[in-house]
Amino acid sequence: MSSQWRIAEVVGGVPENATARTIRLRVDGLMGHLAGQHIDIRLTAEDGYTAIRSYSVASASMDGHLEITVDELPDGEVSPYLVRDLGVGDSLEIRGPVGGWFVWRPRDGNRVQLIGGGSGVVPLMSMIRAHQASTNESPFRLLYSLKSPETSLYRDELRRLDRESDKLMVDYVYTRSTPAGWPAPPGRLTSDTLLQKIFPAEENPDVFICGQTVFVETVADWLVMAGYPGESIRTERFGGMGGIQ
Helix, strand or coil: CCCCCEEEEEEEEEECCCCEEEEEEEECCCCCCCECCEEEEEEECCCCCEEEEEEEECCCCECCEEEEEEECCCCCCCHHHHHHHCCCCCEEEEEEEECCCCCECCCCCCCEEEEEEHHHHHHHHHHHHHHHHCCCCCCEEEEEEECCHHHCCCHHHHHHHHHHCCCEEEEEEECCCCCCCCCCCCCCCCHHHHHHCCCCHHHCCEEEEEEEHHHHHHHHHHHHHCCCCHHHEEEEEECCCCCCC
16 A cells, blocks of 8 residues: 555556446556555546545556546546546556555455445456455355446446356346346335345345445445444445435
C-alpha cells in the first residue's frame, strides 16, 4: 500500500457495456493488492485544476498490474474521460491500493456472501477472482442487483463461473428489465427476495455489501433484522444517496 502519488501506464481497455470500461494499468513497484481495495486517480487540467476520484480494483492480485472498472456518470468530471478518451499508452496519477477493512484474504475460511448493487459488483469481482485463483475451497455466493441485462458488468465471466466453478453461485435481481425467459418480473430488491437468494444466517457467512448508500444501508438493516450478526457484515458505499436497486 502506498500513500504517494505515482504514475500508472494504461496497457489495455475492454468495454463492459455501453457506459462502462475495464482499464488495465501497469504500475512500477506495485507488489500486488488485497481483493476489495481501491485506488485514487488524480487528473490535472492545463490550468492546474485537479479532480480526484476513487475506483475499486476489479482484478485479483497481479504484481505490477491492476484493473479498474469505470462506469460513466453523465455529469461526471472524471469518468467520461476514463471511459471514452483514455487510450493505451496514456498515463494516470494514482495513489494506493488502499483499504484494509472491506477486503477478502485467501486465508479466510468462512463461506462468503457477496451482495452488489450496480457497479458495486466491482470490488466483489476482485474477491471472486482472487478466490478462484486460490486454493481456498470455501463457498462463495454473489447476489447481483442490476437494472437490466444490458447494464451487467463481467457478464460472460460470471456466467461461465456460475456454470463451471464448484466454488461460486451467482444469483441476479433485475429491477427494470429481465433477460428473455426470466422466471420473475423485474422489480426492486426486497427483504424477502434477498433472504431467498443468499446463504442463511445459520451458516454464518462473512457478508460483503457494495453499492450506493441507500442500497447498502437498506440491505445491511434487513440482514441484521434477519439474524445475521452485525460484526459479520462489511459494507462499502459510493456516489450519492441513490435508491434501492
